[in-house]
Amino acid sequence: MLARYFRIRCLARPHQPLAMTVSYDNSKIIFDGIKAAGIKSLSALPETWLGLLLQRAEADPDIQLVQVAKEEEAVGIAAGAYFAGTPHVLLMQNHGFFGAINGIVSLAQLYHVPLCMLIALRGHWGEPYPWHTRGGIVTENVLRALGIPFEYARDPHKVAKQIREAWTFSQSSLSPVALLLTRDLMED
Amino acid sequence: MQRAACIEMMYPELEDKLVVTIMGACAQELYNLGHCENFFYLQHAMGLASSIGLGLAMHLPRERVIVLDGDGSVLMNLGTFATLARYRPRNLIHVVFDNGSLLSTGGFDSHTTSGVTDIAAIARGAGIEHTALVDNEVAFGEAFVEALERDDLSVIVAKVAAIGPEHYGMDLQLPENAFRFRRWILDRARSAPS
Numbered sequence: 320m321l322a323r324y325f326r327i328r329c330l331a332r333p334h335q336p337l338a339m340t341v342s343y344d345n346s347k348i349i350f351d352g353i354k355a356a357g358i359k360s361l362s363a364l365p366e367t368w369l370g371l372l373l374q375r376a377e378a379d380p381d382i383q384l385v386q387v388a389k390e391e392e393a394v395g396i397a398a399g400a401y402f403a404g405t406p407h408v409l410l411m412q413n414h415g416f417f418g419a420i421n422g423i424v425s426l427a428q429l430y431h432v433p434l435c436m437l438i439a440l441r442g443h444w445g446e447p448y449p450w451h452t453r454g455g456i457v458t459e460n461v462l463r464a465l466g467i468p469f470e471y472a473r474d475p476h477k478v479a480k481q482i483r484e485a486w487t488f489s490q491s492s493l494s495p496v497a498l499l500l501t502r503d504l505m506e507d
Numbered sequence: 508m509q510r511a512a513c514i515e516m517m518y519p520e521l522e523d524k525l526v527v528t529i530m531g532a533c534a535q536e537l538y539n540l541g542h543c544e545n546f547f548y549l550q551h552a553m554g555l556a557s558s559i560g561l562g563l564a565m566h567l568p569r570e571r572v573i574v575l576d577g578d579g580s581v582l583m584n585l586g587t588f589a590t591l592a593r594y595r596p597r598n599l600i601h602v603v604f605d606n607g608s609l610l611s612t613g614g615f616d617s618h619t620t621s622g623v624t625d626i627a628a629i630a631r632g633a634g635i636e637h638t639a640l641v642d643n644e645v646a647f648g649e650a651f652v653e654a655l656e657r658d659d660l661s662v663i664v665a666k667v668a669a670i671g672p673e674h675y676g677m678d679l680q681l682p683e684n685a686f687r688f689r690r691w692i693l694d695r696a697r698s699a700p701s
Contacts, residue, residue, distance in 0.1 A: 393558075399562015401689065
């Protein structure tokens with residue numbers, strides 16, 4: 320029984336080395352891109368890929384960071400920031416996005432409140448961790464089903480422009496928009 | 508104690524505050540007293556009224572924000588108490604009308620009636636220091652006045668009867684409410700002395 324347990328454990332182990340590192344340089348580029356887009360406030364639920372970025376936000380006196388207990392709260396906070404006239408971006412993992420869907424549909428879309436979401440796309444190409452995979456596989460289809468415009472961010476040379484454009488489009492369309500932060504961008 | 512009576516008691520104080528209410532009876536009872544441009548009615552997205560209030564309060568430190576919540580809604584977003592406690596906006600009053608019922612969907616008992624759930628204890632446990640639990644109009648009025656005078660985050664849990672208005676309906680489209688609410692805030696910010 321024990322041997323069988325360990326065999327299963329071994330089979331379930333990621334087939335890549337665990338020493339994944341979040342890109343320091345690209346986290347800085349993304350944070351600088353957020354600031355360059357004129358964003359003054361961020362809501363977030365910390366996750367691995369967003370960690371370095373959030374550390375920068377925490378240390379920056381010009382950025383107001385609100386950490387939430389669950390991502391759906393951030394939809395309410397973003398609506399409050401929008402009503403207050405403060406440029407705001409939401410940072411979350413794709414699984415957190417799934418948990419926020421009712422708020423996105425029944426607050427943001429229903430009331431035409433824009434949301435600019437930067438979403439860490441876990442569980443996609445190159446994903447070693449089984450637990451992320453199902454969420455990664457369905458993310459694009461869920462975004463399509465909800466009518467949320469999205470782009471993939473892969474290239475550090477383009478991501479600042481993509482953030483600025485995501486922000487602009489959210490404000491002109493009064494809609495949620497999503498920029499998907501991919502492994503190419505977030506890992507070294 | 509009736510929620511409508513509590514809202515009526517608060518109403519004269521609301522004219523210069525940002526008010527966010529949950530759906531259903533609570534929204535209707537406020538609306539029936541007379542709509543103001545600084546009222547936002549969250550007619551869906553249960554649980555998020557206090558999160559909107561937090562977003563408003565943190566980004567508009569010079570405004571007072573009042574959230575009218577309910578037991579059914581707040582039970583869908585209990586994490587909100589922890590987030591409120593962490594950021595502790597001094598300009599936010601979070602009123603939770605606890606009628607122990609999912610009134611708008613047929614009056615099913617909520618957990619606060621069926622079980623032993625104590626929303627005020629949850630708020631206190633989450634770290635909200637100024638949490639009042641009241642079950643009569645005098646105590647509600649006192650708690651509200653204290654909250655207005657206090658320069659700190661306040662939660663008032665008000666035990667009310669599971670009674671709602673006889674008629675529902677507003678002459679206000681949902682996006683229209685959002686647009687006008689935002690415009691009222693931004694116009695006020697522009698005209699305020701800096």
